[in-house]
Amino acid sequence: MPERIFNFSPGPSILPYPVLQQAARDIVNFNDKGIGLIELSHRSKEFMAVADETESLIRQNLHVPDNYKVLFLQGGASSQFYMIPMNLLGNGKKATYLNTGTWSNKAIKEARLFGEIDVAYSSENSKFNRVPENNGYSVSPDSEYLYFVSNNTIYGTQYQSFPEKDSVLISDMSSDICSRPVDISKFGLIFAGAQKNMGPAGVTVVIIREDLLNNTPDNVPTMLRYSTHADKGSMFNTPPCFAIYCVGQVMKWLKENGGVEEISKINEDKASLLYNAIDSTDFYKGHAELQSRSRMNVSFNLPTPEHEAQFIAEATSVGLDGLKGHRSIGGCRASIYNAFPKEGVEKLVQFMEEFAKANG
Ligand code: PMP
Numbered sequence: 001m002p003e004r005i006f007n008f009s010p011g012p013s014i015l016p017y018p019v020l021q022q023a024a025r026d027i028v029n030f031n032d033k034g035i036g037l038i039e040l041s042h043r044s045k046e047f048m049a050v051a052d053e054t055e056s057l058i059r060q061n062l063h064v065p066d067n068y069k070v071l072f073l074q075g076g077a078s079s080q081f082y083m084i085p086m087n088l089l090g091n092g093k094k095a096t097y098l099n100t101g102t103w104s105n106k107a108i109k110e111a112r113l114f115g116e117i118d119v120a121y122s123s124e125n126s127k128f129n130r131v132p133e134n135n136g137y138s139v140s141p142d143s144e145y146l147y148f149v150s151n152n153t154i155y156g157t158q159y160q161s162f163p164e165k166d167s168v169l170i171s172d173m174s175s176d177i178c179s180r181p182v183d184i185s186k187f188g189l190i191f192a193g194a195q196k197n198m199g200p201a202g203v204t205v206v207i208i209r210e211d212l213l214n215n216t217p218d219n220v221p222t223m224l225r226y227s228t229h230a231d232k233g234s235m236f237n238t239p240p241c242f243a244i245y246c247v248g249q250v251m252k253w254l255k256e257n258g259g260v261e262e263i264s265k266i267n268e269d270k271a272s273l274l275y276n277a278i279d280s281t282d283f284y285k286g287h288a289e290l291q292s293r294s295r296m297n298v299s300f301n302l303p304t305p306e307h308e309a310q311f312i313a314e315a316t317s318v319g320l321d322g323l324k325g326h327r328s329i330g331g332c333r334a335s336i337y338n339a340f341p342k343e344g345v346e347k348l349v350q351f352m353e354e355f356a357k358a359n360g
Contacts, residue, residue: 006344009322010153010297010335011175012195019249026245038242047241051234054248061178061251061259064207065185071206071226072234072244077103077174077193080204081110084170084189087216087226088144089115096120096143096167101128101152102328103172111147118143127329128155130292139165145188151176153196154326156299156333157292162186168212176296177205178254179338180264188212194243196296197338199250202243254338263338270336270345271295277349283356287329301331303360308332311355320348 007014023037030037030046040047055070064070073079084107089095093115097108099122111117121137123130131152139146145168151158153175163169168188177192184190189208195201206226213227222228228236254263275293278284278300287299302308308331312324325331336345 003319005319005321006341006347007321008334008336008340008344008348010196010326010333011193011337012201013322013335013337014339015199015246016250016253016339019246019253022249023246027242037245040241042235042238042241048235050241050245050248051239054244054251057248057251057255058205058207061254062182062184062207067210068184069206069208069210069213069226069230071208071229072239072247073204073206073229074202074240075204076201077172077191077204078106080172080191080206081107082113083224083226084145084147084191085111085114086220086224088168088170088189088212090215090217092116093144094118094140094142096139096146098122098132098137098146098148098163099124100131100149100157101155102326103152103154103174104147104149107147107149107172115144120146123157127287128152129157129287130289131157131159134161134164139167141166143167145170147171149174151179151294151296153297153335154299154328154333155287156294156297157288158294158296160291175335175337176294178251178260178263179267179296181260194247196335197250199246200243202240203247205247250339266342267295267336267338270340270342271298273342273345273349274298274334274336277352281356281360283360284352287331296337297333297335299325299329299331299333305330307359310359314355315348315351318347318351320344320351323348 026037028036058070096118099105099119108117121132146165147170149172169186170189173190174192175196178197191204191206194203208226213230216225278286285301302311315323323332323334325333
């Protein structure tokens, strides 16, 4: 194996190395069939088997109940910002959103094109450094659904437990899907762009309860109706074949490594190493409030922007890559998704200690 750097990128992000190796072989010659994976017809028996296996592994890893469909869609997670209200909000209907950062803000903007949107909670005034507690807001009974972002990739906040409200729960889990156990039966719909914990960019996984497939208003275009894709097993048109294949490989890797339950413990361990390093000196300051801290994206600041620029440059030079924070909040961010190895976190922690000593 060539020497690999530690990739802290927020997404697209690190993938398990064995998955990359297998994909490289299969692109050229899939299952020794003398044809490359991305040359296969999406309707060939070989590719249908790939798609079926990917779906089955997602179902196993996330314990998806039988009354839910798993869909492979395109247009990025951002397309769900309008597909959800288009399909679930008819004229004059209402939905509730919790605003915990950039991605919920964008979803709210899109949803307002289709119905009345109640923003029941916002942490915008504190630079999105927290998520709400269950009793921190209320949901109106005539709301069709309650929408929230389970992990805020940019700000490094994450719901430690999910909202318990008498409403259809919808969650954008793009940056923490498969990182911890989730009781899918509590949700109406969850979705995730694959490019963090599931695979490469190009496919968005939507898990939707079947009874929600039938409420779409008549004027919604065919391609934007969930039922179109559910009825045809995500094969209504050409799906993103390569991305689906990769998600299958990542799901296989996850299953072989003990599934979501095991990876969740490792994620907890990696995140606490990093938060301990932040908390053990005044030199670093975490962005998120303690009870809202994300185990996937750790956002932090140094005393000055100059320190941060120097920190990122020196870290990059020793193979700790992708630590620059999002342009909207600056500072640093370490994204430590499922495939990110603990050794990389240990190396970062050591680097942080040395940097603080030399510059603090
Ligand atoms: N939701 C969350 C939580 C994200 O982190 C991102 C992208 N990083 C998106 C949505 C948007 O995803 P996409 O670029 O696939 O539209």
